[in-house]
Amino acid sequence: MSEYTITYIKNEQPKEKPQSDQLSFGKYFTDHMFIQDYNPEKGWHNPRIVPYQPLVLDPAAIVFHYGQTVFEGLKAYRTKRDKIQLFRPDKNMERLNRSNDRMCIPEIDEEFAIDAIKHLVHIDQEWVPNAPGTSLYIRPFVISTEPYLGVSPSATYQFIVILSPVGAYYEEGINPxxxxxxxxxxxxxxxxxxxxxxxxxxxxxxxxxxxxxxxxxxxxxxxxxxxxxxxxxxxxxxxxxxxxxxxxxxxxxxxxxxxxxxxxxxxxxxxxxxxxxxxxxxxxxxxxxxxxxxxxxxxxxxxxxxxxxxxxxxxxxxxxxxxxxxxxxxxxxxxxxxxxxxxxxxxxxxxxxxxxxx
Known part of the structure; x- marks a missing residue:
């Protein structure tokens, strides 16, 4: 059982959803996002699901200057029986931690990250499209947030997950x-x-x-x-x-x-x-x-x-x-x-x- 408790703030101004058969890739974003903070004193803490919103970062945040950031990509799928499911999220979280290690970012709790993604997708489940070939793209990422212009790993980070209903990545689809x-x-x-x-x-x-x-x-x-x-x-x-x-x-x-x-x-x-x-x-x-x-x-x-x-x-x-x-x-x-x-x-x-x- 995870030691974290996710807080939730509902988006009281939900967006208009695009038609499932008119989706491109990565253009639309759902009503909510997941955020978790890191600092050396508390480690990863304060996990929360909040309305989708701009990030507020110091202009000197390390991510802007030295690119200390990692990300992942996976999908949620709606079945014909109206079930929603993920495909091998454990492999994505394992790889995220391998990327974290290479980029000197503190590792995340993989099991909790999957729980957080499931929680977020469940809240925004109406955004999971049902047209053939469509899905809900899930983008977990970590950014370095410490305001510092020295070339060294950041002391603070945010782990964020956003969601995007998508159609085919290539307009050609399965065609060569x-x-x-x-x-x-x-x-x-x-x-x-x-x-x-x-x-x-x-x-x-x-x-x-x-x-x-x-x-x-x-x-x-x-x-x-x-x-x-x-x-x-x-x-x-x-x-x-x-x-x-x-x-x-x-x-x-x-x-x-x-x-x-x-x-x-x-x-x-x-x-x-x-x-x-x-x-x-x-x-x-x-x-x-x-x-x-x-x-x-x-x-x-x-x-x-x-x-x-x-x-x-x-x-x-x-x-x-x-x-x-x-x-x-x-x-x-x-x-x-x-x-x-x-x-x-x-x-x-x-x-x-x-x-x-x-």
């Missing part, structure tokens, strides 16, 4: 997207913060993403930051390739984020007796397989999009058209199974689902 391989910019390097979910990793990716968007590509495929030949991630997702019937995904190496969906994909594939090989793979090798007709599928995995098939890869002036630009059999089966479990339409043999509303 076009990806450009990035050769100029670097997202992260081993020994850096690539394996932590921290804001700076995403800020550093924006320039490359902006440039390829102008050329009609949905995202970039990142290569390693040292030799720029080993495949790492695609956009903000982990990446998988089907080569000669075998699934290959880059091995975790200290610069690749360990995705919850990535882990789920690997567990599902092994459950289906499909070989999964976590290893280094270069663009040269991938292109060689493509030329031989052995590159059968490519797809990204992540919380927001779940599974995002890749129909085209552009690399050094060459274009690889994968599976005739169509969604592959494995990508489709993974998407259908994962979303089926998330929405309560498929059996959950792994005990991944956590109920919010029974």
């Amino acid at each position: 997207v076009k990806i450009a391989v990035e050769n100029q910019f670097v997202r992260a390097v081993k020994g850096g913060t690539g394996e932590a979910k921290t804001a700076g990793n995403y800020a550093s990716s924006l320039k490359a993403q902006e440039q390829v968007a102008d050329e009609g590509y949905a995202q970039v495929l990142w290569l390693d930051g040292v030799e720029k030949k080993y495949i790492e991630e695609v956009g903000s997702m982990n990446v998988f390739f089907k080569i000669n019937g075998e699934i290959v995904t880059p091995a975790l190496n200290g610069s690749i984020l360990e995705g919850v969906t990535r882990n789920s994909v690997i567990e599902l594939l092994k459950h289906w007796d499909i070989t999964v090989n976590e290893r280094k793979i270069t663009m040269d090798e991938l292109y060689d397989h493509y030329q031989k007709g052995e590159l059968e599928e490519a797809f990204g995995s992540g919380t927001a999009a779940v599974i995002s098939p890749v129909g085209e890869l552009a690399w050094e002036g060459k274009k690889m058209h994968i599976n005739n630009g169509e969604t592959g059999e494995i990508a489709k089966k993974l998407y259908d199974t994962l979303t089926g479990i998330q929405y309560g339409e498929e059996k959950d043999p792994f005990n991944w689902i956590v109920k919010v509303k029974y």
Whole structure:
């Protein structure tokens, strides 16, 4: 049983809710938010659910100057039977604490954090959309709040959770997207913060993403930051390739984020007796397989999009058209199974689902 007691202040001026079939990603926010404070004397304390509101921070707060912050992303799903459920929130909280450790932020109580999220989602349950493919995106994050311009870890923090009803992450949905391989910019390097979910990793990716968007590509495929030949991630997702019937995904190496969906994909594939090989793979090798007709599928995995098939890869002036630009059999089966479990339409043999509303 948690030692914390969550206080609750009701929002007396609720917002107008958007139509479930007119949602984009991350544009609307619910009526309430969760906040918990940290200082060295009390540790994590004063957990509360309050009306959604602006934050009041000192201009010298460390988060603004040195980027000491981490975040997570997970979803709540409304089933056809009007139940609300989460998908593997324990893995998100475990990863949040790994990110906390890397960024010198005090660890949170993972079990309590899940309870707080369930409490918040239950209060704002009317915001969980019911149109096909929609969900309630949950964004837990920690910010450093001490007003200090010295380069050192903050003494004070806030752990915050906000909620956002969302539609599809990509307008293309499960249809294949076009990806450009990035050769100029670097997202992260081993020994850096690539394996932590921290804001700076995403800020550093924006320039490359902006440039390829102008050329009609949905995202970039990142290569390693040292030799720029080993495949790492695609956009903000982990990446998988089907080569000669075998699934290959880059091995975790200290610069690749360990995705919850990535882990789920690997567990599902092994459950289906499909070989999964976590290893280094270069663009040269991938292109060689493509030329031989052995590159059968490519797809990204992540919380927001779940599974995002890749129909085209552009690399050094060459274009690889994968599976005739169509969604592959494995990508489709993974998407259908994962979303089926998330929405309560498929059996959950792994005990991944956590109920919010029974």
